[in-house]
Amino acid sequence: MQIVKQSALALFLAVFTFTVSAHPHSFISLKTTLVTDGTQISGLKMRWTMDEITSADLLYDAGNAKPGDEVWKKLAAEVMANVLGQHYFTEFWHNGQKVKFLNRPTEYGMSREGHQAVLTFVLPLAQPQPLAGQKYTFSTFDPSYYVDMSYAEDSDAQLPAELQKRCTLAVHTPKPSEETLNFAVSLDKEDAPPEDMELGKQFAQQVTLQCQ
Numbered sequence: 001m002q003i004v005k006q007s008a009l010a011l012f013l014a015v016f017t018f019t020v021s022a023h024p025h026s027f028i029s030l031k032t033t034l035v036t037d038g039t040q041i042s043g044l045k046m047r048w049t050m051d052e053i054t055s056a057d058l059l060y061d062a063g064n065a066k067p068g069d070e071v072w073k074k075l076a077a078e079v080m081a082n083v084l085g086q087h088y089f090t091e092f093w094h095n096g097q098k099v100k101f102l103n104r105p106t107e108y109g110m111s112r113e114g115h116q117a118v119l120t121f122v123l124p125l126a127q128p129q130p131l132a133g134q135k136y137t138f139s140t141f142d143p144s145y146y147v148d149m150s151y152a153e154d155s156d157a158q159l160p161a162e163l164q165k166r167c168t169l170a171v172h173t174p175k176p177s178e179e180t181l182n183f184a185v186s187l188d189k190e191d192a193p194p195e196d197m198e199l200g201k202q203f204a205q206q207v208t209l210q211c212q
Contacts (some may be wrong), residue, residue, distance in 0.1 A: 024148035024184075027051040030140055031156045032207070034169075036164045040128035042208075043106070044090070044138065048119045048149075055117035058110070067111060074112035079119055088123045089149065092138040099136075100126040130141040131167065131211040141204035145184060149207055157207045176202045 028048045035043035050058070058075055065071040081190040083089065084104065092099040101123060108121035140149050151157055166184065176184075180202055 016136045024166050026054045026147045028149045030151050033158045040130055041121050042128040043124040052115045058117040065173055072110050076108055079107050090140045094136050102126050122172045136209040137206050139204040139206050141200045143200040145200035170208045
């Protein structure tokens with residue numbers, strides 16, 4: 001039995017590249033929780049749920065595999081490699097400076113939820129960052145805007161219990177101009193927006209962490 005059907009997997013992985021671009025043709029629902037010891041933030045625990053069409057090929061390859069089977073590990077490794085190639089599709093900022101990430105996640109996996117594929121992983125910061133009196137912002141987005149990556153609810157960006165009394169987490173959803181909206185809609189699968197336009201960033205939600 002062939003564990004991974006290469007053609008199907010290639011269709012999914014094409015989502016995570018800059019070579020095929022357009023207004024969103026794929027959708028990922030985000031959930032993020034801070035990884036912290038109570039005094040420092042060391043990473044982001046992410047859960048990406050793919051839309052059913054994007055998920056179809058992955059779930060076909062997985063067949064009836066049970067959680068923990070090798071096929072899930074192989075699929076997760078293939079997809080994670082592309083995510084890493086794009087710096088986790090995430091920017092994390094502190095005092096006007098980008099915070100660096102480690103090159104590999106500390107953990108990752110893939111699973112099935114109904115008709116949707118779910119990728120989970122921990123995005124580790126290169127160095128833990130202090131929380132007391134600090135403000136951070138982070139965004140997860142596809143720069144080409146081929147993929148819409150967003151939080152369905154503000155509560156999908158979550159504070160761990162130990163931070164809830166002294167930190168706040170807020171999700172800001174931008175309102176791109178009518179000109180930008182019309183440009184995005186005009187693109188088809190073969191069109192690529194100019195890289196310096198950062199089209200996806202203009203639609204990206206920004207999460208703000210503020211601690212006392």
